[in-house]
Amino acid sequence: MLDIRMFRDHADVIRADYDKRGIPHDSIDAVISLDEAWRKSQYDADQLRRKRNEAARGIAAAKKAGDEEAFALIKSEVDSIASEIEKLGVKAEQLQTERDAIRMSVPNILHESVPAGNDEEGNTQHSMHGMKPEFSFDPRTHNELIEMNKWVDLPRAAKVAGSRFYFLKGDLARLDLALQQYAVDFINSKGYTFVQPPAMMNRHAYEGVTDLGDFESVMYNVQPDGLYTIATSEHPLTAMFMDEVIEPSLLPIKMVGVSPCFRREVGAHGQGDKGIWRVHQFTKIEQIIISHPDDSWDFHEELLTNCVELWNNLGLHYEVVNICTGDMGTVAAKKYDLEAWLPGRGEYKEVVSCSNCTDYQANRLRMRYRTPDGNSAVHTLNSTAVATSRALVAIMEQYQLEDGRVQVPECLISRMNGKTHLEPCEW
């Protein structure tokens, strides 16, 4: 959510952003006119309240003096004011609710370096990393590899849970755990505090960190308690400081979180989503920074640098993409994706997303820091370090051998008890 002051004082900035995104200005105009009407109603109601309070002050004195006549006089005056206040107050509340409903849908202001474009075709390449692996045979897709090695059991998972769930087995499951530990240790060594968050959140906190549409298409709703399973640890870790005023000396707050992530993936279908590429549950190691507004752009680059180092250490080939206006979504002001090369499929596919949300989440969550002129919204940033299911796919496809086995990336061998190759499961 944008600061209401943006609409009052810098509407031209929002308009320029809308032009860049190619959307009409209707919602901006609506917010501005509703805000003006709300301020007027609010002011009028305040003036009436003032009148009432002034009159009511005489009541205590009249009561004490036992002057019933004066009391009755004042009471009738107060009563008539009260009904007017009631009417104006309801009106003001409606206006504010309507204003903020529209304001919630207004997207964040994009950074100037975000390329223009209508969809993912408009994303631009930021950088290329690692060597594209060469094969003396036809590289297999991860779907083929998990099946021939019996590393993933999808039918039985469908039986006990549903489609897009999986049992991860044997050496691949061990690799998943090794990846988690390696990624957590790596980011932790950069000065990020390791945090394990709750895997469920209540509605109120969740509304602060996500689009309303996500409640239908992304999150599982757990009844009868009305909780939502988290789609990423970004959500609890960002909401962790909601409604708080943070001492500036505590900033930046840097965290590395690990959690299971649950996604309903409503509407996701197709051949390209087979296997464990797009699933209802996976584990993700996430970087989170809560920063002073002046520092957030430097930290955005730091998050990307951490990812690049981590993925280079895994020895994988990938590109970094600068997400364009049409592919951005509402929350981020700028976003980089890492897209890993999947030789079996012959495509680069998204494995990491690295965003600066500036004050957009903080405004809704009321996360502020103390300044000499009052409290002001902090900036929030988030970036995947590793989503294990997708990293496993990239490792399997890039490190595969002709016999279907998979080499273990150098940096993970010690966490695999010295194992250098993933061996098939017997069943």
Added chain:
RNA sequence: GCGGACGUCGCAUAGCCUGGUAUCGCGCCGGAUUUGAAAUCCGGUGGUAAUUUACCGCGGGAGUUCAAAUCUCUCCGUCCGCGCCA
């Protein structure tokens, strides 16, 4: 799950019984003093607005009342004890 206590500005706390202007302390910010720091002193430190002022605000919601932090109901949360439990 049962019983009890409690929820007040960043933290901590008074006010609640007996309804009528949000208390004291710590921390933080600014200023004075100082070579610098500490100590000391002064001021500020919830939100909104049309900002010398006004309104709102004491976990959320509702009610009683001219008037609610204060009384009533309800929901949420925390702590303590008991029970259950990886």
